[in-house]
Amino acid sequence: MTELLGDPATVRRTSILDHLDRRTPGHSLPGVLYTDPEVFASEIELLWRRRWLFVGTVAEVPEPGDYLTFDVAGSSVLVIRDDDEQVRAFHNVCRHRGSRLVTAGQGSVGNLVCGYHSWTYATDGSLRYAPQLSPSIDTTCLGLRPVALREVGGLLYCSLADSPDDDLDAVAAQVRDYLTPHRLDRAKVAAQVDLVEEGNWKLVMENNRECYHCEGGHPELTCTFFPTWGLREDQVPERLRGDHDRYLLAEADLARRCDELGIPHRLLEDLVGRPLGFRIQREPLDGAGESFSPDGSRLVGRLLGDLADPRLGRCTFHTQPNAWIHLLADHVVTFSVTPISPDRTLVRSTWLVSADAVEGVDYDVESLTAVWRATNAQDAVFVRNTQLGVADPAYVPGPYNEAERQVDDFVRWYEAQIRSEARIPSPRGGSDG
Structure with missing residues (x-):
C-alpha cells in the first residue's frame, strides 16, 4: 500500500480521513480515532506541529534567566526570559551534537551551558563559547533555533510550524481585555501539579467541554460551579430549577457589576471555523461568588492586579487544541493538555496568585488547590473508563445531546483542521454543521 500511495505520512493521512468519512454527524468519533497509533502520528504531524499551543504564563518566568520547558510532538521547547526582560522560545537542542540543553x-x-561539551549560550540564544571550535567557523550562525512565541494577556503560546499562521493575533485582539485586569505579569506560581491521565488527548478535551457529568461527578466543583452550565431554559430539569434560578440572579448581578467596573464579560466564541478555536466568557460562581471554595468565598487575601472587588465570578478562556483557564479575582488556574501516546495525556494545572501574596498568611496551598485537585482526579477516572470503552469492540459512537454542544464543536473543529492540513475536502462538503 505504501508503494501505491507514497510515503508513510501520506498513508497515515489517507487512513485518518477514511475514518473521519465514516463518522456520523452529531455523534462521537469512531473508536479507532482514539486508539490507533497511526492516527495519533497523523495528529502530531497535522495539528500539534502546526497549531498554536498554550505552554504557560509569564508568571512562570518572572526574572531574567528563568525558564520552563514544554515537551510536545517529539520536540522540547525552552521558554526563557532573557537579560533584556524579553520572553523567548528556542528548541531545547544544542547546536553542536544535539544534546538537550x-x-x-x-x-x-x-547562561545556558550544554552539559555534554560546554557549549554556552546567552539567554537570547546566541552562542557565547564553544571550546576548541575552529576560528574559521562563523559562530553567529550557531545560535539556538528559535520557536515562535506570542504573549496574550500574560498567557504564552508557541508554534512549532516553520511559518505559523496569524490566527493567534486575531484571537488576542478579541480576548486581551478580558485577561489584562488580572495582571499575570504581577502574579506568581503558588502551585503546579502534573497528572498523567490514561486516555487519549481528545477525550481529555471533550470531557472538559461539558458539564453533563458535573451534577453527580464533581461534588466539590458544583459547590460554586452551577450544575446547569451549558443548558438552555427548556433543558433545565425540574430538580435543578432552584439552582438555575439562582444562576440567573447571579448572572444578572455579575453583568451589572462588570459593566460598572468596565470589565468585559459577554460570551465570545469561534470554536469551529478557525485554526485556534476559542471561547471566552465571564460567568458567575455560586455561593459568595468569589472563588473555588466550598462556600464560594475568596481563597487568597490579596486580589490580583488592581482588582478591588472579589465578587467577579470566573472568566473562562478555552483554546483548541490544548488549554482552558479560569481567571478569578483572587487567583488564576491554568490547564494545559499534552499528548504522550494514543492512550496517555499529560494535564498540567498551575495556580497563580498575586506576587505580593504571602503563603501561610494570605493563602493556604492545600485550600487553594483542593477543588481542582479533586476535580482533576475525578475527571481522570472518567477519561480512563471512556478510553477503555472506546477501545472495546462493542463501542458504537452515540449521539450528543444539547448539553454537549461544545463537545460536538470540538470534534467538528478537529475534523476541519485535519482536513484542512491534509488538503482533502470532506465528502460531506466540509465539516459537520
Missing part, C-alpha cells in the same frame, strides 16, 4: 522542567540560569 536543560533537562529540568523549570529553573533559572545565567
Whole structure:
C-alpha cells in the first residue's frame, strides 16, 4: 500500500480521513480515532506541529534567566526570559551534537551551558563559547533555533510550524481585555501539579467541554460551579430549577457589576471555523461568588492586579487544541493538555496568585488547590473508563445531546483542521454543521 500511495505520512493521512468519512454527524468519533497509533502520528504531524499551543504564563518566568520547558510532538521547547526582560522560545537542542540543553522542567540560569561539551549560550540564544571550535567557523550562525512565541494577556503560546499562521493575533485582539485586569505579569506560581491521565488527548478535551457529568461527578466543583452550565431554559430539569434560578440572579448581578467596573464579560466564541478555536466568557460562581471554595468565598487575601472587588465570578478562556483557564479575582488556574501516546495525556494545572501574596498568611496551598485537585482526579477516572470503552469492540459512537454542544464543536473543529492540513475536502462538503 505504501508503494501505491507514497510515503508513510501520506498513508497515515489517507487512513485518518477514511475514518473521519465514516463518522456520523452529531455523534462521537469512531473508536479507532482514539486508539490507533497511526492516527495519533497523523495528529502530531497535522495539528500539534502546526497549531498554536498554550505552554504557560509569564508568571512562570518572572526574572531574567528563568525558564520552563514544554515537551510536545517529539520536540522540547525552552521558554526563557532573557537579560533584556524579553520572553523567548528556542528548541531545547544544542547546536553542536544535539544534546538537550536543560533537562529540568523549570529553573533559572545565567547562561545556558550544554552539559555534554560546554557549549554556552546567552539567554537570547546566541552562542557565547564553544571550546576548541575552529576560528574559521562563523559562530553567529550557531545560535539556538528559535520557536515562535506570542504573549496574550500574560498567557504564552508557541508554534512549532516553520511559518505559523496569524490566527493567534486575531484571537488576542478579541480576548486581551478580558485577561489584562488580572495582571499575570504581577502574579506568581503558588502551585503546579502534573497528572498523567490514561486516555487519549481528545477525550481529555471533550470531557472538559461539558458539564453533563458535573451534577453527580464533581461534588466539590458544583459547590460554586452551577450544575446547569451549558443548558438552555427548556433543558433545565425540574430538580435543578432552584439552582438555575439562582444562576440567573447571579448572572444578572455579575453583568451589572462588570459593566460598572468596565470589565468585559459577554460570551465570545469561534470554536469551529478557525485554526485556534476559542471561547471566552465571564460567568458567575455560586455561593459568595468569589472563588473555588466550598462556600464560594475568596481563597487568597490579596486580589490580583488592581482588582478591588472579589465578587467577579470566573472568566473562562478555552483554546483548541490544548488549554482552558479560569481567571478569578483572587487567583488564576491554568490547564494545559499534552499528548504522550494514543492512550496517555499529560494535564498540567498551575495556580497563580498575586506576587505580593504571602503563603501561610494570605493563602493556604492545600485550600487553594483542593477543588481542582479533586476535580482533576475525578475527571481522570472518567477519561480512563471512556478510553477503555472506546477501545472495546462493542463501542458504537452515540449521539450528543444539547448539553454537549461544545463537545460536538470540538470534534467538528478537529475534523476541519485535519482536513484542512491534509488538503482533502470532506465528502460531506466540509465539516459537520
